[in-house]
Amino acid sequence: MKKILIVDDRPMRQENQLGKDLFEKLCSLDNITRDTKVDVNDITQYDIVAIHYSLLANNGQIKEIRDVLFKNEKCLILFSGGNPTNRITTNGKEALVSANLFYSKKTIDFFEKLKSEEIDNHLLERMLYGKNWEIAFLERYSQLLWVNGANMDKWPELDDLDDEDFQTLDNLEKEFGRKNFKEINEVINKMLKI
Amino acid sequence: MKILLLHNNNLPFSFINENWDDDMDLTIEIIKPSTDDNDYDVFVSHELERIFSSCTFDLIILPYSFSEYNPIEFTGLNVAAHIRLTPEWMHTKKPILFVGPEEVKQVVKLFEMGSLLYSPGIYSTRTNSLPNLVGGIRELSVEDITESEFDDFLNRVQITRPTNYATHHSVANEWAVMRWTCDIINWGEQEMPSIDSQSFTSMLYFKYLIAKAGSRERISKNWRKKNGADPKINGISGKKIAYIDDEYNKGWSVLLSKIFENSGAEFHIYDRFKEHKDREDLITDINCFVDSIDADCYLLDLRLHDDDFDKSKGEISGHRIAAHIKDPKINRARQVVIFSASDKVWNMKEEVQIIGATDYVLKESPEANFSKIDSLNGFNEFKKAVKKACDLSYLKDYLNFLKGTSFEKSYPLNNYIDLALLNSKNVLNSCVLNLNLFIEDNAEKGFELTDGLHIEKKDASWKKKIINMIKVKKDSSKKVLTIECMKDISVEAKRYKQSEGWEDVKFDDSHKNERRMAKIMASLFYYYGFNNTDCKRILDFRMERNASVAHEGRSTSYTFEDLKLFFDDVITQIISIEKSSVNKT
Numbered sequence: 111m112k113k114i115l116i117v118d119d120r121p122m123r124q125e126n127q128l129g130k131d132l133f134e135k136l137c138s139l140d141n142i143t144r145d146t147k148v149d150v151n152d153i154t155q156y157d158i159v160a161i162h163y164s165l166l167a168n169n170g171q172i173k174e175i176r177d178v179l180f181k182n183e184k185c186l187i188l189f190s191g192g193n194p195t196n197r198i199t200t201n202g203k204e205a206l207v208s209a210n211l212f213y214s215k216k217t218i219d220f221f222e223k224l225k226s227e228e229i230d231n232h233l234l235e236r237m238l239y240g241k242n243w244e245i246a247f248l249e250r251y252s253q254l255l256w257v258n259g260a261n262m263d264k265w266p267e268l269d270d271l272d273d274e275d276f277q278t279l280d281n282l283e284k285e286f287g288r289k290n291f292k293e294i295n296e297v298i299n300k301m302l303k304i
Numbered sequence: 305m306k307i308l309l310l311h312n313n314n315l316p317f318s319f320i321n322e323n324w325d326d327d328m329d330l331t332i333e334i335i336k337p338s339t340d341d342n343d344y345d346v347f348v349s350h351e352l353e354r355i356f357s358s359c360t361f362d363l364i365i366l367p368y369s370f371s372e373y374n375p376i377e378f379t380g381l382n383v384a385a386h387i388r389l390t391p392e393w394m395h396t397k398k399p400i401l402f403v404g405p406e407e408v409k410q411v412v413k414l415f416e417m418g419s420l421l422y423s424p425g426i427y428s429t430r431t432n433s434l435p436n437l438v439g440g441i442r443e444l445s446v447e448d449i450t451e452s453e454f455d456d457f458l459n460r461v462q463i464t465r466p467t468n469y470a471t472h473h474s475v476a477n478e479w480a481v482m483r484w485t486c487d488i489i490n491w492g493e494q495e496m497p498s499i500d501s502q503s504f505t506s507m508l509y510f511k512y513l514i515a516k517a518g519s520r521e522r523i524s525k526n527w528r529k530k531n532g533a534d535p536k537i538n539g540i541s542g543k544k545i546a547y548i549d550d551e552y553n554k555g556w557s558v559l560l561s562k563i564f565e566n567s568g569a570e571f572h573i574y575d576r577f578k579e580h581k582d583r584e585d586l587i588t589d590i591n592c593f594v595d596s597i598d599a600d601c602y603l604l605d606l607r608l609h610d611d612d613f614d615k616s617k618g619e620i621s622g623h624r625i626a627a628h629i630k631d632p633k634i635n636r637a638r639q640v641v642i643f644s645a646s647d648k649v650w651n652m653k654e655e656v657q658i659i660g661a662t663d664y665v666l667k668e669s670p671e672a673n674f675s676k677i678d679s680l681n682g683f684n685e686f687k688k689a690v691k692k693a694c695d696l697s698y699l700k701d702y703l704n705f706l707k708g709t710s711f712e713k714s715y716p717l718n719n720y721i722d723l724a725l726l727n728s729k730n731v732l733n734s735c736v737l738n739l740n741l742f743i744e745d746n747a748e749k750g751f752e753l754t755d756g757l758h759i760e761k762k763d764a765s766w767k768k769k770i771i772n773m774i775k776v777k778k779d780s781s782k783k784v785l786t787i788e789c790m791k792d793i794s795v796e797a798k799r800y801k802q803s804e805g806w807e808d809v810k811f812d813d814s815h816k817n818e819r820r821m822a823k824i825m826a827s828l829f830y831y832y833g834f835n836n837t838d839c840k841r842i843l844d845f846r847m848e849r850n851a852s853v854a855h856e857g858r859s860t861s862y863t864f865e866d867l868k869l870f871f872d873d874v875i876t877q878i879i880s881i882e883k884s885s886v887n888k889t
Contacts, residue, residue: 125612146811167342192466193342193466194345194464194466194509195379197371197377198371200339207525210466210467234843237373245376245414249375253375257432259318260432298410299410
């Protein structure tokens, strides 16, 4: 079970944005802790820490929280009402998302899933893209091949890859199997029903 | 051909590092936000502002995403939309070429802004070979898109409204404050207030609204100089304005401070929203602020807390604060002007009635697409509403003045105040009647008419002849021309007055009114200490009541300002005397 901490200085915002039923569901999930303040000494017990951005932006705690969480391989979600662009950074350890997306059925359902299923990797991609989360990696796989000069059905010359790209490609190959550019594209299209 | 290539080290090496054909003048820029760039729109706007300020390009090439890690965040589309929607950069109609392994239909399926890829002047290629890319570019049309093609883009593209602007945080707040500050107010020699609007004007959604609204009407400095509004609100000098709005820091506090400073008014801003997260706690604190200021005008927004989002009428924070401001137990004559940006606020005229507000002002929004004249009128309406509230705030002072005196519950005075609050000419007659009634009720104190010729102070040994006190000379308008009273009559004076056309007053039963007036005058002069001029004024006022208002049904010539002066000079003196006599006892 993955534990999640949600810190929002205006707790009523949760109910307003989620609606009564979803809010009740959120409250009923025992893998979720809700708070209005963040205690840096207490956050490493959670797998995901989600904080309203303005809370951190105003008190300068953001660096400290990042350091503690990333050192302990935990995920950080910063959500904000003013942010319409959803992004994942820090090698999948941090997400900047809109409050709309964070307080949504999709997210609550995902948190519920984390309660009952053992999910250990790509948590933020799964939260952000739901059933399409693998596409994020398949597209990355495809991009790495493309950037490094692969043809439709051939891999690039591995000797030409820099260490980081090589390692990433190796990881993706382990996870999704060895695929060429064309095959990856076909998988993506199949997933998207194109 | 001048080409701009944007990337974040996620394009083929050859695109970035090898020589392109000589006729292609390439500028390469990295778009790489830091972890602290939480607002992507601000980051992108800042970067592109820098890039486009120095050069004009014929073609812009970019990837679908600028993330090195996550190719499906599609920030490249976000950047392209910024280029299309920011006229200041002069590249809104330039061709844009996306490069990447993605298929367009995949992007469209995964990203709601993907429809942009089907709009005119947007191209894509999956090639990772530089010669192929260059060859493809040569076949492209690098002409600017037309106006109608731009409209096609606007119709296709979908820009997400940020959560903050989906509820009561209407985009109108930032828009209206910017519009008034930069376009509508003629600051003359003064420095324009510095409004921090970067995060707002950088917002893609804002740019989209402006473009959708038929483009923001450009307002030249000359127009502003010639037609712009004076920032000063005349006639509110020395008045206190209290401002309650959770969006105060979106530029309003800066702008309004400047306006009220110009007008000589005191300006108080409630700024403790962050300290009071709980709605009930917030309302309590704002109510304390309201009472501590005793303002002449409360400028009040209605939705002051996130939890107001789903509240019904009357339960919204602003309604509850308005109810406190207008609480009869405290002072029902306090003046509220609703100042709201919310597009969810119900019919405003109804709101004004429910709340008992003086007026309302809606902050204009870009969706409404106001012309410059509409915006100018909007600002002038704001000035008028504040002025009206300040003009009426004297009634609040009257209620404060009455508080704790035996007149606090005075029927005619409370009636007068309630009628004057309506601020309608239709109630002026009733106001005159009520103030007269108050004088009748209170200005007969301590005196009795004895024989019709003398007035006698109760429990005292002296008598005054009052005969001349009520001998009035009237002109055709029945106004009192002069009053010779308050002193014992001498034969000489009597002769003189007869020669001037004075008539003796009669003290038979048909002249009860005169006798009563004599009593009142004696009381006003001897007991309350009014001088002859003010006694005459009171008699005039009485005449107005008798001759015109009460019996003839014509509208009084008295204005609210006349009544206010009368109250200030006469009624307050009566009340003060009563107050001090109570204090003495």
